[in-house]
Amino acid sequence: MKKPHSRTKAKAPAKKTEKVPIAILISGRGSNMRAIIEACARPDYPAEIVLVLSNRPDAPGLEVAEEAGLKTLVIDHKPFGKDREAHEREIDAALQASGAMLVVLAGYMRVLTPWLVKAWEDRMLNIHPSLLPAFPGLHTHEAAIKAGVKEHGCTVHLVTSGVDEGPILGQASVPVLETDTPETLAARVLEQEHLLYPDVLEMICDVFAK
Numbered sequence: 323m324k325k326p327h328s329r330t331k332a333k334a335p336a337k338k339t340e341k342v343p344i345a346i347l348i349s350g351r352g353s354n355m356r357a358i359i360e361a362c363a364r365p366d367y368p369a370e371i372v373l374v375l376s377n378r379p380d381a382p383g384l385e386v387a388e389e390a391g392l393k394t395l396v397i398d399h400k401p402f403g404k405d406r407e408a409h410e411r412e413i414d415a416a417l418q419a420s421g422a423m424l425v426v427l428a429g430y431m432r433v434l435t436p437w438l439v440k441a442w443e444d445r446m447l448n449i450h451p452s453l454l455p456a457f458p459g460l461h462t463h464e465a466a467i468k469a470g471v472k473e474h475g476c477t478v479h480l481v482t483s484g485v486d487e488g489p490i491l492g493q494a495s496v497p498v499l500e501t502d503t504p505e506t507l508a509a510r511v512l513e514q515e516h517l518l519y520p521d522v523l524e525m526i527c528d529v530f531a532k
C-alpha cells in the first residue's frame with residue numbers, strides 16, 4: 323500500500339505587514355507608473371506609493387496619479403537652468419519629506435547627477451527598454467531592429483552614476499519579428515515592462531519590508 327503523504331507543512335514565515343513607502347518619478351505618460359499603481363492596490367503587495375513627482379508640469383501621468391488619489395508634485399527643471407544639482411536637491415528634499423524608502427524611476431527623462439544617485443544609492447530603480455547591456459540610451463527599438471537582433475526586451479536595474487549601467491534586477495524578453503517597426507516592437511516590449519516592473523519592485527520591497 324502506498325504511504326499517504328504527510329499533511330504537516332513547513333511553517334510559513336511570518337507575513338510582513340508594513341508596506342514599503344515608495345516615490346515614483348515620471349516625465350511623461352506614466353504607463354509603468356500605472357502598472358505599479360495597480361499592483362499597489364493589491365492588499366498583499368508590499369509597497370505603497372507616497373509621492374508621484376514629475377519634472378514636467380504637463381506630464382500626462384500626473385493626471386493618472388491624481389485620479390488614483392495619490393499625492394503629486396511638480397518640480398520643473400526649467401527654472402534651474404543648467405544647475406542640475408540644485409533641481410535635484412529640491413527633488414531630494416521632497417523625497418525625504420515624503421518618507422519614501424525607495425525611488426522608482428518610471429520614464430523619468432533626465433540624466434541624474436552623481437549627487438542624487440549617491441543620495442539614493444541602492445534605493446533607486448529604473449526601467450530601460452532594452453536587454454541591457456545592449457542598447458543603453460535612447461531609441462533602443464530602432465537600434466535593436468537596425469542591429470538585426472532576434473531578441474529584445476526590457477531591464478529593471480539599480481541606478482548608478484553610469485547611465486543604464488547599474489546592477490540588473492530583472493529582465494523580460496520578446497522576439498523581434500521581421501515585420502517589426504520601432505512602434506510595434508516598442509508596444510510588445512511595453513507590455514512586458516508593465517509585468518516586469520511591479521514584479522521586480524515586489525521582490526525588492528519584500529527585502530525592505532518589516
Ligand code: GRF
Pocket residue numbers: 350351352353354355383428429430449450451476512515
Ligand atoms: C518606458 O519605455 C521606459 O522603459 C522608459 O521610458 C518609457 C516610459 O514610458 N524608461 P511610460 O511613461 O512608463 O509609459
